[in-house]
């Protein structure tokens with residue numbers, strides 16, 4: 001295995017150092033290192049972060065391979081600086097049994113670009129009526145710790161209570177897609193002035209906030225871990241802030257798109273901006289940014305949701321919800337949070353690597369860059385700024401809302417377990433990664 005000597009990288013928001021990567025781990029971090037036979041990387045001007053970890057990715061396999069596969073989604077992840085992703089359960093068949101989660105886990109292993117952690121469904125078939133085989137998935141080779149019906153809400157309070165109780169036994173977490181189904185029937189856009197003007201059925205903030213409030217109280221009652229997926233409203237931030245003050249074991253994520261885009265983008269009727277939960281108002285965006293900055297929102301998760309062109313290149317009402325996000329996440333976080341002075345690169349390491357690994361209980365990820373840590377490293381050039389084009393997309397689908405926007409930052413190198421998956425800004429071919 002090649003060893004690497006990364007020279008003069010800036011470690012997060014801290015000092016410059018050399019990093020020697022060898023044998024799959026960080027062999028040494030220090031100043032003025034030398035390493036015989038190592039490939040030397042001049043990292044002057046680059047920021048080194050622990051490999052990014054996504055708690056919320058849709059890899060679409062099995063069942064929807066025209067949109068994405070475990071391999072293509074892993075490539076998109078590596079291109080975005082990720083070394084681990086959690087693959088959501090809304091595949092076909094649904095990932096609600098040990099057999100399906102192990103299949104996804106093994107597809108991830110053989111792809112070799114990132115660690116693929118399958119998320120197990122909370123309810124059988126995502127139907128919301130009876131619990132899936134949570135214990136069997138936890139005991140499987142994939143060792144599932146995150147369970148979610150994402151795409152759908154676990155709306156029945158008794159099923160939610162039982163799920164929270166069940167996963168306590170193996171330190172699991174229920175990740176809730178908070179959306180009251182009755183309050184969002186036929187919903188197409190954030191309920192408000194823009195939706196009214198455009199004639200689109202509204203998705204009200206209260207449909208998210210009511211479920212979050214209920215589930216926070218259930219988590220407190222049961223004494224279990226709750227994670228809120230893609231929180232998107234100012235009111236949701238307030239609820240999580242209240243819960244944390246009260247000592248309830250709740251964590252929350254926001255997506256990059258809810259940090260940057262608003263419902264004003266919908267005026268184009270371009271279905272690339274159609275997503276669930278919907279793009280909200282600029283006041284919501286500001287509240288979500290502040291929630292990340294003050295630690296109320298624990299992590300950024302992409303909700304990478306690939307769709308084939310025919311599902312997006314159509315009229316608004318018929319288009320699918322969702323946007324790809326793995327390749328653009330770091331740039332959007334830099335644009336909305338770092339370049340605005342709200343957080344620094346150490347915070348980026350925390351919200352995109354350390355804490356998501358901790359919530360997902362992923363042992364080999366999210367380590368700070370120190371001697372002996374696993375060789376999972378992302379090197380980015382924060383000074384690079386470019387128009388985001390489809391060239392940046394490494395997955396199968398092109399439904400990115402950022403095409404044509406100028407965004408800062410670029411992933412120059414990604415190392416997964418000591419091997420380069422991105423080399424000088426270029427994705428390493430599959431035969432070299434899997435070798």
Ligand SMILES: [Zn+2]
Nearest residue numbers: 150151177229
């Ligand atoms: Zn969701």
